[in-house]
Amino acid sequence: MKTIKGPGLFIAQFISDDAPFNNLESMCSWAKDLGYKGIQIPTLDPRFIDLKLAAESKDYADDLKGRINATGLEITELSTHLQGQLVAVNPAYDTIFDAFAPKELHGHPKERTAWAIQQLKYAAQASKNLGLKAHATFSGALLWPFVYPWPQRPQNLVETGFKELARRWKPILDVFDENDVDACFELHPGEDLHDGITYEMFLKEVNNHPRACILFDPSHSVLQCLNYLEFLDIYHERIRMFHVKDAEFNPTGKQGVYGGYQSWINRAGRFRSLGDGQVDFKSIFSKLAQYGFEGWAVLEWECVIKNQVDGAREGAEFIKNHIIKVTEKAFDDFASASGDQNYNKKLLGI
Numbered sequence: 001m002k003t004i005k006g007p008g009l010f011i012a013q014f015i016s017d018d019a020p021f022n023n024l025e026s027m028c029s030w031a032k033d034l035g036y037k038g039i040q041i042p043t044l045d046p047r048f049i050d051l052k053l054a055a056e057s058k059d060y061a062d063d064l065k066g067r068i069n070a071t072g073l074e075i076t077e078l079s080t081h082l083q084g085q086l087v088a089v090n091p092a093y094d095t096i097f098d099a100f101a102p103k104e105l106h107g108h109p110k111e112r113t114a115w116a117i118q119q120l121k122y123a124a125q126a127s128k129n130l131g132l133k134a135h136a137t138f139s140g141a142l143l144w145p146f147v148y149p150w151p152q153r154p155q156n157l158v159e160t161g162f163k164e165l166a167r168r169w170k171p172i173l174d175v176f177d178e179n180d181v182d183a184c185f186e187l188h189p190g191e192d193l194h195d196g197i198t199y200e201m202f203l204k205e206v207n208n209h210p211r212a213c214i215l216f217d218p219s220h221s222v223l224q225c226l227n228y229l230e231f232l233d234i235y236h237e238r239i240r241m242f243h244v245k246d247a248e249f250n251p252t253g254k255q256g257v258y259g260g261y262q263s264w265i266n267r268a269g270r271f272r273s274l275g276d277g278q279v280d281f282k283s284i285f286s287k288l289a290q291y292g293f294e295g296w297a298v299l300e301w302e303c304v305i306k307n308q309v310d311g312a313r314e315g316a317e318f319i320k321n322h323i324i325k326v327t328e329k330a331f332d333d334f335a336s337a338s339g340d341q342n343y344n345k346k347l348l349g350i
Contacts, residue, residue, distance in 0.1 A: 001289055001290060001292055001326040001327075002289070002292045002293060002294045002326060003289070003323065003324065003325050003326050004242070004285065004288060004289065004293055004295070004296070004297050004323050004324070005037070005038070005076075005294075005295065005296045005297070006037060006038070006244075006296050006297035006298065006319050006320070006323055007035065007036050007037060007038075007244075007297055007298075007299060007315070007316045007319035007320055007323075008036060008037065008038035008039065008040055008076040008296040008297060008298035008299065008319075009031050009034075009036045009038070009039050009040065009298065009299050009301075009312065009315075009316070010039075010040040010042075010079065010243065010298050010299065010300045010301075011027055011031070011039050011040065011041060011042070011048070012040075012042040012079065012081075012300075013300070013301050013302060013308060014027065014301070014308060014312070015027070015042070015045055015047075015048070022047065023047055023048075024047065024048050024064075024067060024068070025067065025071060027039070027048070028068055028071035028072075028073050029071055031073060031312075032071055032072045032073055034312055034313050034316045035316035035317060035320060036073065036299075036316050037073060037074065038073055038074040038075065038076040038296055038298070039068070039073055039074075039075065039076065040075075040076045040077050040078070040079055040136065040296075040298050041075060041077075041078050041079065042078075042079045042080075042081070042082075043078050043079060043080055043083070043119070043123060043126075044082060044083070044100075049064060049078070049126075051078075051119065051122050051123060051126055052122050054122075054125075054126035054129060054130065055121075055122035055123070055124075055125035055126040055129065056125070057129075058129050061126065061129035061130050062129075064130070065130055065131070075130055075132060076132075076295075076296040076298055077127070077132055077134050077135055077136055077184075077241060077296070077298075078123055078126060078127055078130070078132065078135055078136070079135075079136040079137065080119055080120055080123045080135070080136070080137045081136060081137060081138045081186065082100040082138075083100070083115075083116045083119035083120060083123075083137070084116070084120065084137035084138035084139060084140060084185075085097060085100060085116075085138045085140050085141075085190075085191070086100055086101055086112055086113065086115070086116035086140065087113060087116045087117055087120065087139070087140040087168055087169065087172070088113070088139070088140030088141060088142045088164070088165050088168055088192065089109065089112075089113070089140060089141070089142075090141060090142050090143070090144060090145050091109070092145050093141075093144075094109055098112070101115060101116070102115070113168070116140075117168065117171075117172060120137065120172045120175075120183075121172060121175045123135055123137070124172075124175045124176040124178070124179045124181050124183070125175070125179055127179065127181040128179035128180060128181055132181065133180070133181060133182060133240075134181065134182045134184050134213070134240040134241050134295060135176070135181055135182065135183055135184060136184055136186060136215050136241055137183060137184065137185060137186070137215075138185065138186060138188060138191050138193075139165065139169070139185050139191045139192050139193035139202065140165070140168075140191065140192065141190060141191050141192040142161045142164060142165060142192060143157070143158060143161040143162075143192050144190055144191070144192065146158075146161075158201075161192065162192070162201050162202060162205050163205055165192055165202060165205070166202060166205030166206045169202075169206060169212075170206050170209070173206060173209045173211045173212055176211040177209075177210065177211045181211070182211050182213040182240040183211050183212060183213060184213045184214055184215040184240045184241040185199070185212070185213070185214060185215060186215040186217055186220075186243065187199060187214065187215075187217070187220060188217070188220050189220065189223070189224070194220070194224070195224060195226055196226075196231060196234060196235060199214065199235070212238075213238050213239070213240040213241075214235055214238045214239045214240065214241070215239075215240070215241040215242070215243060216228075216231075216232070216235075216239045216241065216242050216243070217242075217243035217245055217300065218245070218247075218279045218281075218284060219243075219245040219246060219247035219271055219277070219279065219302075220247075222247040222248065222249050222269065222277070222278060222279060223247055223249060223257070223269035223270075224257065225249065225257065228279075228284070229280070229283055229284070229287060232284065232287045232288065232291070233287070236287070236288075236291040236293070237291075239288075239291075239293065240295055241295050241296070241298070242288065242293065242295055242296065242297050242298065243298055243299075243300040244274060244281070244297050244298060244299050244300070244315070244318075244319055244322075245271060245274075245279075245299070245300045245301075245302060246271070246272045246273060246274050246275065246276060246277030246278075246279050246281075246303075247269065247270065247271050247272060247277045247278065247279060248269070248270060248272055248276075248277040248278045249268060249269040249278065250268050250269075251268045252268060255267070255268050256268055257269065264304045265304045265305075270304050271302040271303055271304065272303050272304070272305065272306075273301065273303040273305075273306040273310070273311035273314060273315065274299065274311070274314060274315045274318040274319070275314065275318055276303070276305070276306065281318075281322050282322065285297075285322045285323065285324055286324065289324045289326050297319050297322070297323060299312065299315040299316070299319060301315060
């Protein structure tokens with residue numbers, strides 16, 4: 001068993017133009033004061049990281065790491081959620097997802113895909129330079145407009161989509177392997193990898209690639225009515241990252257999983273600050289400790305009611321109180337008997 005590291009904070013939802021959220025050192029100092037021990041860094045804002053430079057310059061990576069360490073924090077992982085989304089985009093979403101790419105790529109989906117793939121490769125190299133072993137991302141989606149089978153899907157549409165998704169990701173995963181870093185997909189609605197079944201379909205197409213791993217976030221299981229504790233039992237060997245995020249699902253006579261096109265505040269399923277939702281975190285932390293999870297417990301704050309500063313402050317304490325310092329001895333060691341083999345045979349009558 002292993003003791004989970006943390007608490008960590010994913011800073012993506014906190015970055016803004018206002019202090020202390022507008023530069024690396026002040027963000028780190030703020031997080032440190034709240035009780036966090038590490039930060040997870042998104043990679044599109046140059047105020048916090050130059051991803052290409054971190055990939056190509058060990059000196060820059062060492063300096064970045066040193067600046068963060070000087071505040072008393074560590075880097076937990078890097079994130080390319082937005083770039084990962086752009087590895088595979090169905091044409092229905094081309095215009096909307098252009099916002100995730102540089103302006104010169106808007107309206108040029110092929111060039112945008114190539115840029116996103118290169119970003120992921122930079123992320124693998126940057127993670128190695130920073131001494132990190134896991135990386136957070138999305139898979140992207142070619143099939144999401146067809147998630148509900150009406151109108152009837154053409155024969156082999158799903159198979160074709162997953163083969164193409166794998167074709168794009170296999171070279172990326174190979175670069176992660178070359179750099180000894182796990183690529184961890186956050187299984188998330190809007191992505192072709194959004195539950196266990198779709199993850200397995202992808203895994204088959206990339207020949208069970210050892211670097212195709214999972215970022216576990218139970219909030220998305222709640223919104224899909226998926227058994228997240230059983231998910232841990234099934235996939236714990238592939239889980240390399242953990243987002244600690246709460247959620248609730250309160251179906252009514254008027255709406256359920258699909259949400260009726262309502263805003264987040266009015267949906268049956270919605271994200272909440274830690275402790276305000278329905279996720280059984282005591283069981284989750286117990287199972288992760290049992291299975292020897294070696295990574296960080298990282299808060300991803302998304303709440304439709306509570307403000308982010310209160311959510312972050314309460315979240316640090318919440319995670320700290322849920323991390324289990326695993327035992328180094330068996331509780332019944334005091335009653336242990338001799339392990340002499342002759343004695344064992346005598347007890348068995350052999």
